[in-house]
Amino acid sequence: MKMKKKRKDRGMGPLARLLGVRRKRTGKGGWQFLLGVRPDHMNPYGLVHGGVVYSLADYAMGAALARGLDPGERCATLEIKINYLAPVSGGTLRAEARVVERTRRIGVLEGRVYDDQDRLVALATGSFYIQVER
DSSP states (O other), rough: OOOOOOOOOOOOOOHHHTEEEEEEEEETTTTTEEEOOOOGGTTSSSOOOHHHHHHHHHHHHHHHHHTTTTTTTTEEEEEEEEEEOSSSSSSEEEEEEEEEOSSSEEEEEEEEOOOOOOOEEEEEEEEEEEEEEE
């Protein structure tokens, strides 16, 4: 019987550090991605920039898919459609995601971003390419 090798955790990279994104393991074996809102996350109107919210959703969706990848596979975002449902001016944002469908080379995911009052502030769907590392 062949044993599966454990995937190497490559971390989240420099953008996550720049934005202040951190991850927290959930009881279900998944991840939540958290971001404490800072002044440099704001747009000119004093609200969290949509790109910051998008990035948080992207991290959550990528992690949800990566959890199920085999050794030697990796994923990359093909596209994300995001609906911004409520403005955010402070506090902490939380993103969670789930795999909707996966084929051999494509994953379709849903990501949700909440504020610290548990209000849904963004809903995203995305497709990710699954590639075999060489």
